[in-house]
Amino acid sequence: MRQLAVVGAGWAGLAAAVRARQAGESVQVFEMAGQAGGRARRLPDTAAAASPRGLALDNGQHLLIGAYRETLGLMAELGIDLSRALLRLPLRALDPQGHGLALPPGGGRLALLRGVLGACGWSWRERLALLRASAGWALQGFRLRHDCSVAELGRGLPAGLRRGLIDPLCVAALNTAPEEASAQVFLRVLKDALLGPRGSSDLLLPREDLGALLPDPAAAWLADQAQPLSLGRRVQALHPLAGGRWQLEVQGPQGRRERHEADGVVLACPPGEAARLVGPLRPDWAAQAAALTHRAIVTVLVATEGERLGEPLLMLRDGPGEPGQWIFDWGQLRDTAQAPGAHGLWAVVVSAAEPWLPGGLPRCGQAVLDQLAAQAGPLLPPADPARPRRVLRVLAEKRATFAATVGLVRPEARILQGLWAAGDHVAGPYPATLEGAVRSGRQAVNGLRAEGIPPGPGARPALSRS
Template sequence: MTTARRLAVIGAGWAGLAAAVEATSRGAQVTLFEMAHAAGGRARSTGGAAMRQGQTPRDNGQHILIGAYTETLALMRRVGADPAQLLWRGPLALTTPDGHGLQLPAGPPVPAFMRGVLAARGWRLRDRLALLRVATGWLLRGFRCDAHATVADLCGSLPPSVQRDLIDPLCVAALNTPMAQASGTVFLRVMRDALFAGRGSADLLLPRAPLSDLLPTPALAWLAAHGAALRLGHRVQMLAPRAGGWQVDGEAFDAVVLACPAGEAARLSAEVAPAWSASAAAMRHEPIVTAWLHDPALRLPRPMLALAAEAEQPAQFVFDLGALGLAAGEFAFVVSGAAPWVERGLPATGTAVLRQARQAFPGAFNGADDLVLTALAAERRATFACTPNLQRPSATIAPGLMAAADHVQGPYPATLEGAVRAGLWAARQLC
């Protein structure tokens, strides 16, 4: 670029931060707007009271990264955040408290998957062979399926134990949508890039620091150091075209990136792109509930364990935050695809998680008061509902106006990697 291009990025979640950093790197003069007083969007640290008391700030929910998140990891490094220090890394393990389930060994992806399946505990030999046969079929078909297929359709021939211990946890972890409603096409893309793309792509990467330390805080510092204007606590009210560009609350820009949630993007684009606005507004969302429990004596064999989620047992995963160096004796129980539990109310969900924890770890507690529910949070619009044939809004809204968020058209579900890639792509198109 021979002259600096004025670019407005509306939204400082992971997509907006990626767009702002990329555009600044390309010489654009960036102004970053964010309605909240902190960056990070749906993957942030709440801070506040915890920091005032000298404690580790609590995140707004538990997040998982994987080794295939290449663009996210590269962006962290670019703004000075070291993934090796900030993330615990280990081979994919979806094992329950009794040790049943799949654990992948190190090595090339296809042989590692085969070895992991054959060594899985809790499955009969014919169950393991059935999984290998189905996965081989996915591989031979290039991880493609009918656009109408659900994950339940893809995996209906698998034994119930494999569906319960592997497919269902993978589906809700990646798509936050129950198997019966989740897109088979997106699920296979995730399986391809995570389990079969390359050495280490399936590795679990779990935060060992507050989420804001992974990207939001260092990205804001990087942007400020490189001349970007940061407008935190500013909710944009008006977006309008002007000759050769756009106006954002009366301020002139050459181009704009809408990196805000679908509903907010729909509001801002309603006058300038009604059809795009309607498609963004029509998106359905799935909630995630996180319950934090405390017990000073409990230790998990791994930082993350899968749980048997059933009718009265809502959580699919539990994380040992003490093992990750965050908060000793603190455990995050995660309920994905949580719409039925949100309807029942957070108090009922918390009670059910407490009961589930006692059943999952029998004998771990000396008395009825040893395990305490310390916090409960619902991210009611955590992800879009990733269903078959979903028509996601295009990244291009109008000339000089792009959308960048995990809900825009793309191959991935609502993940941090999807958000980062959308932000990078929008900035590269406009700069």
């Protein structure tokens, strides 16, 4: 049995470890943090009953779509009950006035046609322009000869359509402003969502915290297979051995130094750390990884006195003084019998949040409260001074995703013999998403196995210690 090592227990590393084990390999996962999940994790300080409103909180609100086939497949393989873990809704992008696109169930071209023709609050000019544009993109196979920005892609479309649909979808999917976001990556996501199998365009809203969604079940599954995660262990350096085998220098608890050998390594840490580890071995690969720039995401948790949105998810109009783009009603997502604190709790997502960071998070939180008051409508109750809303917490991830900019070149999965990269940043069709991470993890293991490196001598548990 080969002994593979996985560096990082984010969704990419966990997907890689499960895949490796399913393929009959022995696998050791080194994770520098005290828990798995990476950028999609439960906050450890909120797991206890003493957490705000008795709820486990995440590092940031997430949303999946039906086109995340590998992620959903992995969750199902781990025995996760998808209908309990995720609320599935046909694609809806409705604002508080109830205006916007709401597809009928099923997805596909017919649902898109019916949804666009029936879109509330759109003029006929806007509806026909969207149908014409999507037919044009479909005719080109959703491929562009030359990449351009999403803003350029939408140039011929009515301004209301750009502001009311294209720009919010772009920021949600790519976490990159339309002026710099890659139209090619955007079209690829649209293609998979709109033209994929039934249900691909559905929105899947987490009903549980992110830890319960995948990292906990994956860690439990691996432990069941006698492959527990090695938490609190940071890989400090990688040294090539003969025949595509590797030695890992690991810093363990209390600064203890360990050395492990492996018959293949999946490097599933973020691009900056991957560049540090790979720099001495493949400077060109490391330079590409290090050149990626990042964008922030802020999630503002708003506590209300039991208020309810007209939909579990609404789109907000953002602008210079208005940070939020989407609002999730946890009262309609979490099981309020088990977690009554979810009742009346809203999560407002601020993607591409750089403009809001210098002013400080409290200011961003206040701006969200003002925005909610200003944009009230039939689906978003007006602010009531007798029932004040307050900001429960503002969660900021400064390096949430890489910026999916025009013409971006991402590092390849194969680094050297026996050393493969995984992670949302690795070259692939998707922007920085859970699906991109999971796909890359599985792809790295398939690549490693195809290299056919034979098991090294005694390549089972931790081999040597210094």
